[in-house]
Amino acid sequence: MRTADDFLITMRGIDDDTVGRAASASSLTLGGILRHLTPAERVWTHIMVCGDGSTPDGMWDMEQHERPKDTTAAELIEAYRSATAATDAAVSEESDLARRVRLPEVPWAPDEVQHITVRGVLIRLLRETAHHSGHADIVRESIDGANTTAQLG
Template sequence: MGERADLLRILTEQRDTLLVTVDGITDEQARQRSTVSELTLGGLVRHLDRCYRTWLAIMAGRGPEMTAAEMVDPDQYRMRDEETVAGLVAAFRATFDELAAALDAADDLDRTVPLPVMPWATGDPQHWSLRYIVLHLFRETSHHSGHADIIREALDGASTTARLAEVLGMAD
């Protein structure tokens, strides 16, 4: 398989875990806060889609020209009224597929790309390797999958672990 396939496999597993967590919820539930946090299930899917799109642009070399407005969305964790769970999930899957294709086409995971000057940082852009970007996306996806699990359980009692067991045919 190799390193590239392993990295994509674990990133795919994390994406799939998040999508199992949001599977079966209504648009209304996806917009609902279930904790004191602003996080919502729909907003988390929306945020991760935007995050992956941003990293795709950076991987394509657009980092130095990106603006703060392109990188920071004040409503990034909220699902908009006109959005649907199905639409957000479809967009995230498509963006994920674009990322996987870009990584498959990349000649070297050690290739570095310049990052934008982040609104919270000063100085020249840093450079990250494609490998580090994938690991960053893994961390970001895992982090928010945990948030989603807590939100879902608070909404309707559903357990992502139990739902994964069902999907894998391991439920009692």
């Protein structure tokens, strides 16, 4: 089971109202987490496949973390599933996990050219997903008491 699959367990039974509800003083919502992880998945897959340091449009769009507006829970989940399926397809076509790819230029270090292996890209994506899965589990449990572990059965 992939980390993305574990993350989606947390989303079971989420409706349109709940996906946008904050569970604490933070504005973090399940929909906001989905809106962050979906482009993160696409960006890391793009980096892995293209390997030239290019970035997809909107990579630094910080609004992707905000509460979703005019988007249903089902649409957010489907967009995430589509992004993870594209990653899975790219990984299945990759013949060399040691292949080095160029990382995109980042706003905080524009003159640093860095490279990483495809394996390193996958590890970063795994870490990103696992990190936010913990956030999602806390938000979900705070909203309605459900959590990933209890839903695994």
